[in-house]
Amino acid sequence: MPSVHPEILIVGAGVVGLTTALMLAERGVSVTLLDRQLVGREASWAGAGMLPPGNAANADTPEARLRSYSHGLWPEFAADLTDRTGIDIGYHICGAIEVCAHDQQEEFHQLDTQWQAEGIRVERLSAQEVQQHVADMDGRFQNSLFLPDFAQVRNPRYLKALKAACLQRDVEILEHVQALDIHQKDGRISEVRVESRTLQFDRICFAVGAWSASLLQPLGFALPVKPVRGQIVQLQLPTQPFRCVIQLGRRYLVPRRDGLILIGSTEENAGFAKHTTTEGVAGLLDFAKSLVPSLAHAKVVHTWAGLRPGSPDELPLLGPVPEFSNVFIGAGHFRSGLQMSPATGTILADLMLGETPAISLDGLEAARFSSSATASLAGD
Ligand SMILES: Cc1cc2nc3c(=O)[nH]c(=O)nc-3n(C[C@H](O)[C@H](O)[C@H](O)COP(=O)(O)OP(=O)(O)OC[C@H]3O[C@@H](n4cnc5c(N)ncnc54)[C@H](O)[C@@H]3O)c2cc1C
Structure with missing residues (x-):
């Protein structure tokens, strides 16, 4: 089969990979999203879909910043997704x-x-x-305590709507892609061989959830996600x-x-x-x-x-991998990946396009455990 050349390859089509693909495609970027099984069948499918509230004005921890950013995006994002796809994702404020x-x-x-x-x-x-x-x-x-602004979403339907919206925006989705042969050269990964096909791209994002450590360790990047x-x-x-x-x-x-x-x-x-x-x-x-x-x-x-x-501080790891010039990560969302997904997708899209995210990423950087991570994984 001929080689294709998307601008961005996203590996892993859980809620992180799907929202990132959608946010990129909406900005006109060509994206290929691949998963080793059907889209959205792992943690993102299994979750309960609770969406705790946030308040950006007083968010002064990394977790509160990301949660409140997402909280602000959810109502319009959910309405838009439902309008576009006709899928009722069950988003509502339930308290x-x-x-x-x-x-x-x-x-x-x-x-x-x-x-x-x-x-x-x-x-x-x-x-x-x-x-x-x-x-x-x-x-x-x-x-x-009663939190009146607490919301929920039906995540299997949310994932279905994300997939439909991605396809509407011409994201190429490859399912059941089992083997990945990843080639790195001069601090870049710009080619991945999948079965009989070679994918070439400018930037790559790994959004492989609980499997992040095993996929990234052979590339020399120890990510303490378990x-x-x-x-x-x-x-x-x-x-x-x-x-x-x-x-x-x-x-x-x-x-x-x-x-x-x-x-x-x-x-x-x-x-x-x-x-x-x-x-x-x-x-x-x-x-x-x-x-x-x-x-x-x-x-x-x-x-x-x-x-x-799960990450050691229970917070996501977002952004570039310092050892490479074109590799990004979205992982470690632990108990909050559904709530944080609109913000995560937007931030990863910003970073991959060289734009400055709307919130500070202090405390959420993908590389914040790099030195200790190597030691901790080696001891496992
Ligand atoms: C029981 C439970 C309840 C939860 N409740 C909530 C909740 O109420 N609210 C909330 O916000 N969050 C909740 N969560 C957390 C949330 O589900 C996760 O944080 C989120 O789904 C993580 O998304 P992800 O895309 O990183 O991972 P995943 O959804 O696991 O996606 C990773 C994807 O990568 C793919 N993959 C892995 N390895 C490879 C490979 N080598 N090649 C190609 N593809 C690969 C997998 O097949 C998978 O599709 C809950 C989780 C669980 C388990």
């Missing part, structure tokens, strides 16, 4: 209740202080007020029993408008094993019943697990 367990008072107050300091709308709720949002909520939670398994149980009820997300620590219930409820999620270091376990599923079901006892009667329709791309 979220953060409940406080008896033994987690300190963490809960820290969270309250953090939301207040960021200037995010937050209301304190008594146990009776919680029951106005969730009629069957267990009465033991005396302190809760898989963190998350399991989810999906329940089905005849109608939506409550509208808002309920969170307790790092676990949550996410109600969809058609009566489905996601119970998430575990955080496990299980390597690349992507199966659910009896312990994980049982723990999630117990958690759900302990918050909303009537869920004991709900039908279990599905369970699944996904591999979050």
